[in-house]
Amino acid sequence: MPLQEIGFLTLVGTAYTLKFLWAPLVDRYAPPLLGRRRSWMFMTQLLLALAIMGMGLLSPSTALLPLALLAVAVAFFSATQDIAFDAYRSDVLRTEERGAGAALSVMGYRLAMLVSAGLAFIVADKWLGWGNTYIVLGALMGLLSIATLLAPEPDAPAAVPRTLARAVTEPLREFFQRPEAWVLLLLIVLYKLGDAFAGALSTTFLIRGAGFTATEVGSVNKVLGLAATIIGALAGGALMARMGLYRSLMLFGLLQAVSNLGYWLIAISPKSIWLMAMAIGVENLCGGLGTAAFVALLMGLCDRRFSATQFALLSALSAVGRTYLAGPLTPPLVESLGWPTFFMLTVFIALPGLALLRWRRADIERLDREG
Known part of the structure; x- marks a missing residue:
């Protein structure tokens, strides 16, 4: 396995530690789909769905470099979704709702870890194999993006930075x-x-x-x-x-x-x-x-x-x-x-x-x- 290809794997987690570098783009711009935050959330969720399903179509033994690049893309899209969701949560929740909102976020994060790191292993090992499991997870990501379409906008959307x-x-x-x-x-x-x-x-x-x-x-x-x-x-x-x-x-x-x-x-x-x-x-x-x-x-x-x-x-x-x-x-x-x-x-x-x-x-x- 070439070292150059292995090196790409170390980039996968970098997006989460450096996401503040492109967070201003999420504040300044918004895709013309939904509200200022939900548009970023919905777009990154669809891109995540496609990238995860794409990973399921590749084999590490024959396509390690494309697979590593897709993994980096998944990390980038996921970190961008985090940026948009954290901003949306801060914008939409009233003061008295922040505690409940934070609690539900923690619960959702933990349950997602359980599904992706626990249940996925069982499904891949006993029934579907890793390729099909990734395709199922990608499809699930796309299905859950419907929640973004149904989510409310803030009562009083804040002004967007001019530049x-x-x-x-x-x-x-x-x-x-x-x-x-x-x-x-x-x-x-x-x-x-x-x-x-x-x-x-x-x-x-x-x-x-x-x-x-x-x-x-x-x-x-x-x-x-x-x-x-x-x-x-x-x-x-x-x-x-x-x-x-x-x-x-x-x-x-x-x-x-x-x-x-x-x-x-x-x-x-x-x-x-x-x-x-x-x-x-x-x-x-x-x-x-x-x-x-x-x-x-x-x-x-x-x-x-x-x-x-x-x-x-x-x-x-x-x-x-x-x-x-x-x-x-x-x-x-x-x-x-x-x-x-x-x-x-x-x-x-x-x-x-x-x-x-x-x-x-x-x-x-x-x-x-x-x-």
Whole structure:
């Protein structure tokens, strides 16, 4: 297999990390089909359907390069759909609906992962084979685009930036003109940092540190972890409607931090599959709560004129802690402290974000009032 062709495969995931680069195009332009956001969503969904079905017609053994190029195209179309959908969600939801909207988004994302990464394997292995499975998945993508046609438009569509240059510069200018801009950016990095540290090597800990098999860990994570995350996100959306954004962020953030103690308990206790299941269930439940509130916060921070660009940038920033702090620092911390002390430390790593949230309470509550 030529190295040049293999190299293309490394490009597949790049689109998701760089999508903020072409997000201004989604803010500035719109295909003349539906509304400003739905037109991009519908177009990318149809392109995704065609590209996925095209992948099903190719064989890796005889057409690796065309297959890799199609995979890159799928990633690009999917990332563009994410840009448009995040912007649409920010534009169409009223303030009191953001919690529920964030919760349903988390649920949809998790269920899509289950279908594409779990159910698709079973269908391909037992019945259809990979080529036909890709064709079915592409057809399903095209069928689901009907939901975009039926989706409502925002009550008051925002003005479109007059030029592409303004679509690039005005989102940044608008955000950084806010007095609290830099503090809010720091809050975005810190809010889920304790969660990121605890999760960075959680699977490694459960297998190597706690002695569970990969099958045990995978089964509990896929079934209980998925269910707990969905329940947490839905509960978070329901509670946010009553509690408001600030109180939800504070309560769910505290629960996120405390839930890391489940891993600490595993580290100091005799091996028990039930203890592992409880710890993973609680951690994913609290993580789902925190994610719902965090996505609602990002939506609230976006100006509807530039929601595609601003949401893409803010969501990229939210990955900074996980990518550049938790990833590199977790291994040396574990080696020097040991697993029990490390997981105890992750609770304290979460506290600066909560302290910052408390300090900027007035800013968060203003987002709730102003919508």
